[in-house]
Amino acid sequence: MQPDTLPMITLMTDVVRIRFDDVGVDFPTANGPMRVVDGVNLDVRQGEFVSIIGPSGCGKTTLMNMVGGFVKPTRGVVLLDNSPVVGPGPDRGVIFQEYGVFPWLTVRGNVEFGLRLAANGKHAPRRDAIVDRYLALMGLADFADHYPKHLSGGMRQRLALARAYAVQPEFLLMDEPFGALDAQTRSAMQDLLLHVLATEGKTVLLITHSVDEAIYLSSRIVVVTARPARVRTIIDVPFAYPRHESIHEDHRFAELRAQIRALVMEEYEAQAKQAAPAAVR
Amino acid sequence: MVDSTFVTLQPQARHPLHRVALIAAPWLAIVVLWYAVRASGLVNPALVPAPHAVLAKFVELARDRLGLDVWMSTERVFVGVFLGVLVAVPVGFAIGWYRSVRTFVDPLINFFRALPPIALIPLVIVYFGIGEVAKIAILFYASFFAGVIVMVEGIGQISPIYVRVAETLGASDAEIFTRVIVPLAVPHILTAVRVALGVAWATLVASELIAAQQGLGALIQNASSFFQLDIIYVGIICIGLIALAMDLLLRAATRRLVAWQDRIA
DSSP states (O other): OOGGGSOOOOOOOSOEEEEEEEEEEEEEETTEEEEEEEEEEEEEETTOEEEEEOOTTSSHHHHHHHHHTSSOOSEEEEEETTEEOOSOOTTEEEEOTTOOOOTTSOHHHHHHHGGGSGGGGGGGGGHHHHHHHHHHHTTOGGGTTSOGGGSOHHHHHHHHHHHHHHTOOSEEEEESTTTTSOHHHHHHHHHHHHHHHHHSOOEEEEEESOHHHHHHHOSEEEEEOSSSBOEEEEEEOOOOSSOOGGGGGSHHHHHHHHHHHHHHHHHHHHHHHOOSOOOOO | OOOHHHHHHOGGGSOHHHHHHHHHHHHHHHHHHHHHHHHHTSSOGGGSOOHHHHHHHHHHHHHTTHHHHHHHHHHHHHHHHHHHHHHHHHHHHHHHHOHHHHHHHHHHHHHHHHSOGGGGHHHHHHHHTTSHHHHHHHHHHHHHHHHHHHHHHHHHTSOTHHHHHHHHTTOOHHHHIIIIIHHHHHHHHHHHHHHHHHHHHHHHHHHHTTTOSSSHHHHHHHHHHTTOHHHHHHHHHHHHHHHHHHHHHHHHHHHHHTTTSSSOO
């Protein structure tokens, strides 16, 4: 492979890429505005893998949607390289739990989709090489001409990942990407993700329910509270990259899991007590 | 081409003649039932012409005016459906895509859809006369409302995630429309055409009640004035066969155009 076809590996540095600055979000409801996110401050640095973990329905996805450009903060500001997020863009690859694979395009057509858009014209000359590279990397080369209806859940998620990578984003935003997969496929996808990130690093924000997944993949874990989402604790994960499955057996992994699980369970209980969606005042 | 392993796996596809027999069987059953009803004496045989008599009449008419009748009716249905769907696609799209539009247009659509086209014939005669325009107007009305309903339902079911994904990949609004929404709308447009064709054929006789000289509806109408039951049967069977042929053609087109769909009509 020519050197210029290989994207630069993103090294972990102290440069802040994503900053939540005292961010709050209210959603309008029939009973008045509902506070979904409150007073969140968080910095994500270059090359970091940050997981956000917390009870379902607490507002985690809203945090990611603000970085993705789908939701505007009601208070405070979300900064991307020191500029407020104004909308979605190809610099941020988003992976959704429901894949969002385009059913009317073949596997190759899906990966090519972003590269055929005007916004990614700079990659157009190398389009075929880029597409082939990610089809091979995600193990989809043999299925290039198939329609997604023939693919399993794991393959669809790999396709979504290939499609996001193809436009060379600097950020990867993942909203419970492996939540719909069975345990074995999920574990294989985690390893694949680590492998891809080892060759082409990104600054990653992952929303997850799984404590094990968060520890295995992340450099830092943000535990958020029951709704409205606030930062409860930020935990550094002490394992170096590249990581191997064997870290699951490490005693520090077990300790970390116990510690985080206890925090998350507390927040789940708090969330369960919010029987009815409480309005602000 | 059929793979040999498939042939052994699917016994019903063992022989092409087998398939032909399966397709022909229900039709033969109808013919047999038809003869049986005549023979049973339950119905006055004078009121039920025999299948062979209808066939003979068909051959006789085919040498005379039937070709023109079929052509006129098919043309009217085509023009009515073409215009109806042409307008139904953008209107149905707008209503299905913009929920705010839907809330106040829905009752309107349901009001007009519920009106049988036949009930409108007196008004159509007043406003459009009894010429070709009047017949096309009735067929247009029938196809438009059938098509609009299909489009609204279909477009309303499109998941917003595809638009979101396209946005994150850098698509502009125009790119989202041409590369995401149009491909997703194609299967619904094809369904709209199929449904509109069905409704239009059903409405054809009504539209040709308006003083038509040619057309299958006119053929049936004239025959009924003279109590020519065999001709009525010929007309009805022709309408059914043409509708069937069009549906088969459209299904074949659908299979080619939207091979990506999970289930194909």
